[in-house]
Amino acid sequence: CMSFSHPWLPLLRLIPPALGALEVTRLFGRAALHRAGRPALPLDLSTPAFARAPLAQRTLAALLGGLTLTPVLLLAAAVLILAGPQRLGPPSDEKVLTNIEFVLDVSGSMSASMASGGSRYQVAMGAINQFLKDRTDDAFGLTIFGGEVVRWVPLTRDLSAIANATPFLDPATLPSPLGSTRVGHALKFSKDTLTHARGVAQAEGRAPGDKLIVLITDGFSSDLSGGAANRIGTELAESQILVHAIHVGDGPPPGELVEVVTPTGGQVFAAQDPAGLAQIFQTISRMQPTRLQARQPEPVDHFTPFALAGLGLLGLHLLGLLGLRYTPW
Secondary structure, eight states: OEEESOTTOHHHHTHHHHHHHHHHHHHHOTHHHHHTTOOOOTTOTTSHHHHHSOHHHHHHHHHHHHGGGHHHHHHHHHHHHHTOEEEEOOOEEEEOOEEEEEEEEOSGGGGSBOTTSSBHHHHHHHHHHHHHHHOTTSEEEEEEESSSEEEEEEEESOTHHHHTTGGGOOGGGSOGGGSSOOHHHHHHHHHHHHHHOOHHHHHTTOOOOEEEEEEEEOSOOGGGTTTHHHHHHHHHHHTTEEEEEEEOSSSSOOHHHHHHHGGGTOOEEEOSSHHHHHHHHHHHHHHSOOOEEEEOOOEEEOOHHHHHHHHHHHHHHHHHHHTSOOOOO
């Protein structure tokens, strides 16, 4: 399907046919000049001498006379090129953007050491940064929480934004409002963030994509008690947000984590060492494989046939000027 990016050129496209008609009229209308007593050229196709010539000579003369139309055809090709010819490109697939929000507990207990050394916070940030390297085509955000919530990094594909945040979020250096643990408050905050954050997808002209929360915490949260966990999980599921929770503390994960995650279709994991945490992130990555969707074909420039036609016409025109012409003198 052919189209033009500059449809405002229809008037220019009328010029070549008009000039062509004028040239044909001039070529076949020299008989009037001959009858008026003026000398006729060998290419005068309407003279009595031409009518009496052999068929081969008349055919050759007609072909050579047609070379006078090459400038008109060259102009037509130039006008079509200026009009910006386009055709639909081949269909393609694009990756569906996955918006992944890390919801990281930075309460005081995250400063505790894990089995193989390093604090829970340090090990968690190391696993997050490795996960970022494995999912470079997604958008990531970072929300930290304790008693309050801070959206530290909005959804972005600039992975360095999260990696560079590591030195500034050590729980030992954060203010006291972040010292306790309120998982429910952080999840509701992140739900609103993912529901309304469309900037990355809009900037790239893509669909909003999938929404995933990876919650990392080490403790019990009182604001998930009394049925609150199930209510929050249901709200997340209604917003089409999947939640996976990782418990990095000692012992089994609290039951409230299972209650808040289950309605969304996610899972709860437990990690007691860095290797286990890294393995969990690999499992989450496999659970969220790359999803492709068909992309509508887009118009692409299609100059080649018109440029080749123009070059061919230019060659014919030069050939006619330099050799294949009758000369009456």
